[in-house]
Amino acid sequence: MNSALHLFGERSLTLVAATFPDRGSATRAFHALRTVSPRKLGIALITPSDPRLGRKMEPESNGIWHTLLRSHAWLGLAGALGGLALAALVLAAGWPAALASPRATVALGGVYGVFVGMLAAGLLTLRPDRARVTAQVREASEHGQWSVVTHPVSAHEADVAQDLLTLGGGHVLRSL
Numbered sequence: 114m115n116s117a118l119h120l121f122g123e124r125s126l127t128l129v130a131a132t133f134p135d136r137g138s139a140t141r142a143f144h145a146l147r148t149v150s151p152r153k154l155g156i157a158l159i160t161p162s163d164p165r166l167g168r169k170m171e172p173e174s175n176g177i178w179h180t181l182l183r184s185h186a187w188l189g190l191a192g193a194l195g196g197l198a199l200a201a202l203v204l205a206a207g208w209p210a211a212l213a214s215p216r217a218t219v220a221l222g223g224v225y226g227v228f229v230g231m232l233a234a235g236l237l238t239l240r241p242d243r244a245r246v247t248a249q250v251r252e253a254s255e256h257g258q259w260s261v262v263t264h265p266v267s268a269h270e271a272d273v274a275q276d277l278l279t280l281g282g283g284h285v286l287r288s289l
Contacts, residue, residue, distance in 0.1 A: 120184045120237065123173045125155060128243045131283025132253040132260045132264035134159075137258030142281030146263055146274060155264040159250060161257045166216040168264055170247045177238070184234035189227050196226020235257075242288040249286050 133139035143158045150156060157169035171177065200222025205213045211218040250260045259280060265271040271287065278285045 131278035168241040192230020196222040
């Protein structure tokens with residue numbers, strides 16, 4: 114497992130969705146995905162004005178909390194270490210302001226490093242790439258369109274889903 118993946122509590126990091134103008138094409142694409150996917154639970158059909166749209170778009174709510182906790186812990190620590198290393202470099206370079214108060218330089222380096230790490234963790238938890246896809250699917254649903262959403266757990270699964278949804282005539286949306 115990639116060490117970057119330890120920051121995430123979700124199994125599926127990518128979101129692949131497609132919007133369709135009618136029920137028939139969405140249903141055909143949905144069944145095509147279910148035929149080739151060994152994980153049938155990661156695929157959802159979203160109807161116009163679907164009351165369960167949020168749950169279908171983000172089925173791993175516990176995983177999101179784990180992502181929040183893991184990413185803030187690890188990136189906060191990494192930020193602190195990076196800030197301390199930067200403070201040490203500034204002191205080693207002989208910057209007069211840093212040398213005038215080395216303890217404050219080290220303390221501020223650590224605090225600012227934690228702050229930067231926590232900001233990065235917050236951005237990672239918010240997943241703006243997924244939010245964009247979710248917003249477009251929500252808008253399509255509000256305008257009477259159908260959507261198919263899948264939560265692939267590998268790059269191969271994401272590529273297969275994207276290809277099948279494109280072949281099915283959908284407007285495909287994909288997060289990173």
